[in-house]
Amino acid sequence: MINGINIGIVVVLVGIYGLLTKRNIIKMIMSLCIMNSGVILFFISIGYVFGGQAAIFEDSSSLMVDPLPQAVMLTAIVIGLGVTALALALAIKIYDEYKTLDTNKLLEK
Amino acid sequence: MNRKSAIVKVFTRKLFPFILLYGCYLISHGHLSPGGGFQGGVIFGSALILLGLVEGVALAEKRFKEDFLSLAKNIGMLIFILVGFTGMILGYSFLSDFLPQGEVGTVPGAGLILFLNLTIGFMVGTGIAVIFYRMVRHGS
Amino acid sequence: MNRIVAVIVLLILAFFLFSAVRLDYGHPRQGLSEYFIAYGVAQTGALNTVTSIYLNYRVYDTLGEATVFFAAALGVFMLLRKEGEEK
Numbered sequence: 001m002i003n004g005i006n007i008g009i010v011v012v013l014v015g016i017y018g019l020l021t022k023r024n025i026i027k028m029i030m031s032l033c034i035m036n037s038g039v040i041l042f043f044i045s046i047g048y049v050f051g052g053q054a055a056i057f058e059d060s061s062s063l064m065v066d067p068l069p070q071a072v073m074l075t076a077i078v079i080g081l082g083v084t085a086l087a088l089a090l091a092i093k094i095y096d097e098y099k100t101l102d103t104n105k106l107l108e109k
Numbered sequence: 110m111n112r113k114s115a116i117v118k119v120f121t122r123k124l125f126p127f128i129l130l131y132g133c134y135l136i137s138h139g140h141l142s143p144g145g146g147f148q149g150g151v152i153f154g155s156a157l158i159l160l161g162l163v164e165g166v167a168l169a170e171k172r173f174k175e176d177f178l179s180l181a182k183n184i185g186m187l188i189f190i191l192v193g194f195t196g197m198i199l200g201y202s203f204l205s206d207f208l209p210q211g212e213v214g215t216v217p218g219a220g221l222i223l224f225l226n227l228t229i230g231f232m233v234g235t236g237i238a239v240i241f242y243r244m245v246r247h248g249s
Numbered sequence: 250m251n252r253i254v255a256v257i258v259l260l261i262l263a264f265f266l267f268s269a270v271r272l273d274y275g276h277p278r279q280g281l282s283e284y285f286i287a288y289g290v291a292q293t294g295a296l297n298t299v300t301s302i303y304l305n306y307r308v309y310d311t312l313g314e315a316t317v318f319f320a321a322a323l324g325v326f327m328l329l330r331k332e333g334e335e336k
Contacts, residue, residue, distance in 0.1 A: 082321030
């Protein structure tokens with residue numbers, strides 16, 4: 001039962017746990033990245049075929065993995081990069097303004 | 110960035126053009142081998158980030174101005190959209206392949222894919238460098 | 250207290266997720282990707298099937314992704330300033 005699909009779901013759950021319990025903004029951004037990685041692992045594992053090669057026609061090899069989830073996840077990786085960069089920029093601005101990254105202390109101010 | 114090792118500086122200066130060359134290879138051969146616009150662009154940007162880390166951002170910015178990098182990113186996005194509209198002018202639908210296909214397996218053999226890869230790689234490489242330089246230069 | 254609630258929520262979520270996802274791992278699938286593998290090289294000229302999907306069949310996805318990345322880079326560029334510059 002240990003395969004990429006189940007591990008991907010578990011990684012997403014780990015990310016949700018971090019998002020629910022952590023009170024530091026940097027750790028919340030890290031949880032978002034972990035969730036992103038879990039979704040990517042899940043989708044790549046959906047397209048896997050036992051013994052399949054990468055979907056590139058170098059020689060006339062027979063079995064190939066599913067290229068469609070890989071193409072979709074390429075988009076998801078780029079969007080995850082953009083989201084992380086923007087979130088980190090916002091965290092820098094929050095630290096400049098309030099001198100703390102703790103959400104409890106941010107709510108008091 | 111006080112402790113600057115001479116070995117790291119010399120090797121970065123020697124490695125820098127080769128990293129750029131490898132990024133260009135990944136971008137231009139994206140339809141024949143593993144790679145593509147985004148992957149090659151990230152390597153392109155990582156070369157600029159390496160230069161900024163080793164030589165100091167102030168020195169690296171003298172060679173690659175931040176405004177110039179931002180302008181290059183904007184031009185890459187603009188070219189991507191303009192290529193799509195060029196197809197519309199020539200009578201195809203938006204972003205469809207209007208170039209003739211060459212021999213399969215060569216670099217110009219895939220029509221529009223090569224140009225879209227080039228624009229995406231250009232945009233991603235300069236965009237990542239802009240993000241890094243902005244974050245490092247902020248407040249310092 | 251907070252963590253106990255989080256663990257309970259996660260257990261419920263995990264139950265629903267694992268019971269909803271019943272995909273067999275590693276077995277070949279029919280459908281659209283078979284079409285892409287069979288006709289991708291002839292229609293687009295790209296040997297890399299992922300690239301032929303990414304930049305020919307689903308190029309609108311790529312346009313949206315490029316727009317998102319462009320907006321994120323522009324947002325970082327606008328949010329963070331150097332010390333000397335005015336806001």
